[in-house]
Amino acid sequence: MKLLKNKICVFDLETDGSNPNECSPVQIAAVIVDPIKLQIVEGSEFNIMMKPEKMEKDINHEYDSDILNFHARVRNCSTQDIIELWQNSMSQKQAWSLFTEYLNKYHSRSVKKNEFSAPVASGYNINKFDMKIINRLAIKFKSVNKENNNNIFFPRDVLDLMNLVYYWLMYNEDIKSISLDNVRDYFAISKVNAHDALKDVQDCANILIRFLKLHKNLSGKIKFKDAFANESTV
Amino acid sequence: MSLQFEDIDLENKNTWDLISSGNTKGCFQLESRLGRSLAKKLKPSNIEELSALISIMRPGCLEAIRDNKSVTNHYIDKKNKVSDVDFFHESLKPILGNTYGEMVYQEQAMQIAKEIAGFDLQEADLLRKAIGKKKPEEMAKLKQKFIKGASRIGFLNKEESEEVFNWIEKSQRYSFNKSHAVSYAMNCYLSAYAKANYPLFFFTSYLKFAKDKIDPQQETKELVQNANEMGISVCNPDIRLQNELIQLGKNDCIYFGLTDIKGFGKSAFEKMIKIINNDDINLDKMSWSEILVNLLININSTAVKAVISSGGLDYLKLNRNHMLFEFNLMSQLTKKEIEIVKNNLEASTSIKSSLLNNIPKVKLSRRRTVIENIISTIDKPPYKLNDSIEWLVDNESALLGYSISCSKIDMYDIQNVSYTCSDVKNQRVPNKAVMIAGEIESINVTKTKKGKSAGSKMAFVTLNDSTASFDSIIYFPEQYALYSNHLFESNVIIIKGNLSKDKTAFIAEKTFIAQT
Numbered sequence: 001m002k003l004l005k006n007k008i009c010v011f012d013l014e015t016d017g018s019n020p021n022e023c024s025p026v027q028i029a030a031v032i033v034d035p036i037k038l039q040i041v042e043g044s045e046f047n048i049m050m051k052p053e054k055m056e057k058d059i060n061h062e063y064d065s066d067i068l069n070f071h072a073r074v075r076n077c078s079t080q081d082i083i084e085l086w087q088n089s090m091s092q093k094q095a096w097s098l099f100t101e102y103l104n105k106y107h108s109r110s111v112k113k114n115e116f117s118a119p120v121a122s123g124y125n126i127n128k129f130d131m132k133i134i135n136r137l138a139i140k141f142k143s144v145n146k147e148n149n150n151n152i153f154f155p156r157d158v159l160d161l162m163n164l165v166y167y168w169l170m171y172n173e174d175i176k177s178i179s180l181d182n183v184r185d186y187f188a189i190s191k192v193n194a195h196d197a198l199k200d201v202q203d204c205a206n207i208l209i210r211f212l213k214l215h216k217n218l219s220g221k222i223k224f225k226d227a228f229a230n231e232s233t234v
Numbered sequence: 235m236s237l238q239f240e241d242i243d244l245e246n247k248n249t250w251d252l253i254s255s256g257n258t259k260g261c262f263q264l265e266s267r268l269g270r271s272l273a274k275k276l277k278p279s280n281i282e283e284l285s286a287l288i289s290i291m292r293p294g295c296l297e298a299i300r301d302n303k304s305v306t307n308h309y310i311d312k313k314n315k316v317s318d319v320d321f322f323h324e325s326l327k328p329i330l331g332n333t334y335g336e337m338v339y340q341e342q343a344m345q346i347a348k349e350i351a352g353f354d355l356q357e358a359d360l361l362r363k364a365i366g367k368k369k370p371e372e373m374a375k376l377k378q379k380f381i382k383g384a385s386r387i388g389f390l391n392k393e394e395s396e397e398v399f400n401w402i403e404k405s406q407r408y409s410f411n412k413s414h415a416v417s418y419a420m421n422c423y424l425s426a427y428a429k430a431n432y433p434l435f436f437f438t439s440y441l442k443f444a445k446d447k448i449d450p451q452q453e454t455k456e457l458v459q460n461a462n463e464m465g466i467s468v469c470n471p472d473i474r475l476q477n478e479l480i481q482l483g484k485n486d487c488i489y490f491g492l493t494d495i496k497g498f499g500k501s502a503f504e505k506m507i508k509i510i511n512n513d514d515i516n517l518d519k520m521s522w523s524e525i526l527v528n529l530l531i532n533i534n535s536t537a538v539k540a541v542i543s544s545g546g547l548d549y550l551k552l553n554r555n556h557m558l559f560e561f562n563l564m565s566q567l568t569k570k571e572i573e574i575v576k577n578n579l580e581a582s583t584s585i586k587s588s589l590l591n592n593i594p595k596v597k598l599s600r601r602r603t604v605i606e607n608i609i610s611t612i613d614k615p616p617y618k619l620n621d622s623i624e625w626l627v628d629n630e631s632a633l634l635g636y637s638i639s640c641s642k643i644d645m646y647d648i649q650n651v652s653y654t655c656s657d658v659k660n661q662r663v664p665n666k667a668v669m670i671a672g673e674i675e676s677i678n679v680t681k682t683k684k685g686k687s688a689g690s691k692m693a694f695v696t697l698n699d700s701t702a703s704f705d706s707i708i709y710f711p712e713q714y715a716l717y718s719n720h721l722f723e724s725n726v727i728i729i730k731g732n733l734s735k736d737k738t739a740f741i742a743e744k745t746f747i748a749q750t
Contacts, residue, residue, distance in 0.1 A: 003722050003723065003724075005724065034624075036722075036724055036725060037750070039750075041622070041624070042622060043617075043618040043620045043622055044617070044618075045617060045618065046616050046617040047616055047617075048616035090607040090610070090611065091603065091604070091607060094566065094604065094607050094608075094611075095616075097562075097566070098562075098611065098616050099616075101559075101562050102616065102617050105555070105617075105625070109628075109632055110543065110628050110629045110631075110632030110633060111496045111497055111540075111632045111633060216719075220718075220719045
């Protein structure tokens with residue numbers, strides 16, 4: 001089979017809420033994985049803070065303390081610091097433009113770029129959360145194809161690491177849940193700076209690389225051809 | 235440079251040496267892998283032999299098998315005195331003498347029909363046409379006539395004349411006429427003469443027309459590699475030269491033209507030249523920031539990105555990604571804002587300081603925020619603005635057809651590798667196991683036809699490094715089974731192996747994934 005040369009973009013959005021249909025990102029972090037070398041592309045880290053949409057409309061928008069407390073805990077600062085950080089961050093539009101320009105740098109070809117040469121989207125629990133926000137922003141900032149789907153990522157695949165981890169480990173009783181923290185514990189990945197978006201994507205990328213290496217090694221050893229040849233079909 | 239046809243010496247040693255070495259990329263008719271390989275084997279030393287070479291490369295001679303060997307190989311072996319020159323019959327000696335007893339041209343078949351079977355020239359031409367058009371009824375008639383005529387003339391008996399006729403039929407099916415072959419040989423010699431004696435002009439011209447080929451990228455790649463192998467430097471485009479097309483520049487380097495860059499069209503080129511002339515722009519004396527706001531921002535962004543990504547502004551000694559990043563940021567400004575930056579840039583040292591100094595002049599607070607964000611982004615880019623080797627290679631390959639400034643191999647630890655693809659290609663490796671490294675360009679998996687592992691998979695791999703592309707690396711079934719996992723396009727590998735007995739291929743023994 002022809003090898004897909006599209007790079008994989010492992011990304012994470014930190015948001016100002018938990019409902020992906022309403023919240024907006026306050027931070028985007030990403031790294032790029034080379035699907036051939038199966039390693040993180042050196043120097044491919046992306047990290048940007050952005051002003052939430054609510055603050056773009058009203059700079060003094062008042063947030064629930066739960067949200068601010070969560071971010072203050074992760075960043076080890078006060079809730080006032082979080083408010084100021086968000087207020088002084090870049091607009092959604094400018095940050096989006098920088099993110100798409102960054103993705104543009106990692107297309108599988110350098111001319112005639114389109115969604116089919118774009119990186120494959122990957123991350124932890126992105127199917128139900130991050131991709132919804134990405135698709136919403138893509139429409140808002142006109143990064144869409146004819147079908148109104150985002151054109152910044154490869155359209156065929158979304159590699160949700162949470163699904164991958166679940167189906168590999170679902171029979172394993174040693175791991176209690178598939179939250180990223182539990183998975184980090186189980187794989188003995190350091191939790192220093194956990195929940196910092198950049199640290200999260202780097203950890204996810206490293207886990208993904210392990211699984212891709214596993215697939216690569218196994219696929220050469222398992223004989224899929226004619227696997228169902230001796231089974232009768234009804 | 236001017237060269238008259240009459241001035242060309244048909245016994246030029248450099249030219250015949252070049253043809254005999256198989257270095258015939260760009261030489262008319264001998265460009266293909268087959269052409270290069272046969273030129274190397276035959277080593278022609280005059281137009282007569284070069285004409286024969288061009289004829290024996292065709293299906294007629296390649297597919298006409300006699301004594302388990304093609305006419306092509308018979309001719310080469312006889313010319314190289316590996317086998318004796320024999321003539322099927324003494325009577326054929328005057329006709330086939332110049333071609334070592336082999337029937338290479340259509341004219342020879344016609345002459346045999348005339349001399350041996352008494353055909354007149356019209357009948358001989360009918361025979362030529364009938365063979366070419368594969369008309370069985372016509373052939374049957376002509377065969378009878380040939381045998382009858384031969385028996386009347388008396389040089390050959392019935393069996394012999396039948397055999398000669400069959401021989402004519404087989405080898406002449408797709409063969410060439412000599413007049414055609416000689417004119418091709420002359421054209422071939424002319425291109426080889428230019429390549430051997432004026433390689434700089436040769437490569438400049440050929441690269442200029444590479445874009446008209448079916449696969450321009452492949453053509454450019456092969457020509458640049460070949461030029462490098464011959465010690466000729468091909469350089470990235472340089473915006474200061476303001477050249478539309480590939481040209482010979484200073485220090486005997488060939489420079490890509492700006493419209494040779496994919497994405498930098500003629501209209502972008504014309505616009506650029508117009509701005510340079512109208513605004514009296516001196517690219518040599520301007521800083522990056524000045525070039526950005528005075529020139530680049532006025533040209534379409536695809537063209538600007540292409541010229542930066544292909545190295546057209548490398549002389550400014552800035553990372554290409556840095557320039558792309560600042561160009562993207564500047565594109566967010568309105569024309570009026572650009573004008574403000576432009577007018578105040580001379581007094582400032584950078585775009586950032588010019589922006590900082592001029593924020594108060596921007597009336598809309600919304601626009602002021604945009605500018606403040608740009609300034610903070612210049613200070614703290616959200617991603618690294620380094621030019622990784624991989625990025626450089628990918629971009630130059632896509633935009634120019636070949637990566638000039640570096641090769642993917644440069645990223646890998648290949649200290650144990652002491653030979654290059656060029657060494658293998660030019661047989662400059664010892665008669666023992668050696669290591670080579672490179673990026674897999676293509677793989678052709680096939681099944682063995684003979685031997686104990688008949689039906690097993692084996693592979694022919696094309697590997698390239700910065701020195702050359704070598705297309706004859708063989709993985710026999712045992713090695714293919716062991717290393718098929720490593721064999722996929724774009725993978726960078728290290729191969730331990732030997733040159734084949736005839737030194738034209740490299741036989742892989744072991745394969746390792748190269749590490750960065």
